[in-house]
Amino acid sequence: MRAWRLSASGIALEEVANPIAKAGWAIVRPALSGIGASDVRTVQAGGFVGTLGHEFVGTIESIEGEAHGFKPGQRVTAWATAACETCDLCKGGLSEHCRSLAVLGQRALDGCLAELVTIPTSRLLAVPDSLDDEQAIFAQPLGAAIHAARLVALEAQAYVTVLGDSVLGLLSAQVMARRNATVRMLTEQPQMLELCAKWGLRHRETNLSGLRGDQDVVVECSGTADASAFGMVRPRGSVIQACPPAGAIDLGDAWSSEVQLLCARGCAMAEALGELASGSIQTAGMIGRTLGFEHAADGLALAAKPGSLKIAISHD
Ligand SMILES: [Zn+2]
Structure with a gap:
């Protein structure tokens, strides 16, 4: 073969x-x-x-x-x-x-x-x-998004930012939006911004977004090694590292703000197939x-x- x-x-x-x-x-x-x-x-x-x-x-x-x-x-x-x-x-x-x-x-x-x-x-x-x-x-990337989302308990209307630029980002934003969170996706990719608009997901170009430190949860799906996720999250908020970073990340801001860093590598694949079959994920x-x-x-x-x-x- x-x-x-x-x-x-x-x-x-x-x-x-x-x-x-x-x-x-x-x-x-x-x-x-x-x-x-x-x-x-x-x-x-x-x-x-x-x-x-x-x-x-x-x-x-x-x-x-x-x-x-x-x-x-x-x-x-x-x-x-x-x-x-x-x-x-x-x-x-x-x-x-x-x-x-x-x-x-x-x-x-x-x-x-x-x-x-x-x-x-x-x-x-x-x-x-x-x-x-x-x-x-x-099913696999959606399973990863579902597993990552489960690592945090979300208060009602929690503010969640997904750092996108990836298929995992598009799926994570959809999964988080189904959990009663106020979700926005940040990406530099025009085709991903278009998909978010089509699905009714809040979205913005990454470079137009400030580091206000006001998000409850940031889901890092871009795989870069920059520390902007820690600049966006509020003190004692959570950063979910949903894919491996491209290099060493400076954890200085994370330490001073007592941010929880949650690493997600698992895959809730059976649940993902169920979600896909139910039509709830685009x-x-x-x-x-x-x-x-x-x-x-x-x-x-x-x-x-x-x-x-x-x-x-x-x-x-
Ligand atoms: Zn073993």
């Missing part, structure tokens, strides 16, 4: 052997993959040798051993992570922080930018029939480009541009 592989010499479309499912794993044929910021980070960081890609919707080809209720032919997506289930953290209920956590297409696990991918059946999720593939590929207009499988390297280059919308890869 063909697979988009990362190695020390870069990205290449290679012919590789079909994967073999271990007991408790399924073979899935992806139909549509999504490329996002974490795929770009994986390529830029180097170090991972394997098949790229962690967001997909596909069909189960076969299952080996424990099926967890799944069957061949079923349309599925999957969590990107797989834990060992035997280390102290897994046994202590922190399997998302497993000491040997594997991440699809990023760490110790071949990803979905291939004709076939193997996934533990315990990590599969059925995709509701009402969702098309173009909606379902947002995804139309959030796919910037859909490219054919053989153009996935171009997709990674597009996703690396600042403020990129979701790049989808069709496996047809």
Whole structure:
């Protein structure tokens, strides 16, 4: 089969052997993959040798051993992570922080930018029939937005600013707006400002917004290393770091204002599929480009541009 592989010499479309499912794993044929910021980070960081890609919707080809209720032919997506289930953290209920956590297409696990991918059946999720593939590929970033939002208790009409410039920002703003908060999204990307206007979300260009220190919560989804989130939040407010920062952040203002810094990396994926199926979260207009499988390297280059919308890869 063909697979988009990362190695020390870069990205290449290679012919590789079909994967073999271990007991408790399924073979899935992806139909549509999504490329996002974490795929770009994986390529830029180097170090991972394997098949790229962690967001997909596909069909189960076969299952080996424990099926967890799944069957061949079923349309599925999957969590990107797989834990060992035997280390102290897994046994202590922190399997998302497993000491040997594997991440699809990023760490110790071949990803979905291939004709076939193997996934533990315990990590599969059925995709509701009402969702098309173009909606379902947002399950992972939406799951991350839902997980991040849960880290704070919001008083009624709390003031929330989402530092956007990303698909995660657009989803976080929608999730926060559904929690009875007064939400505004700050982004420099015209297409993201347009989407917010269409959805009735308050929005503003980032550089037109002052650092007034009056927000109860700031959700940092832009992945920069600047400390503006701490300048926007009120004393003893909360900053949710919903994606990894691009570098070291100066925490001086955070310390003097006693700001809570909450780091969010988890993914409430089952809830995300439910929200998508209920139609409460908008995804139309959030796919910037859909490219054919053989153009996935171009997709990674597009996703690396600042403020990129979701790049989808069709496996047809
Ligand atoms: Zn573990």
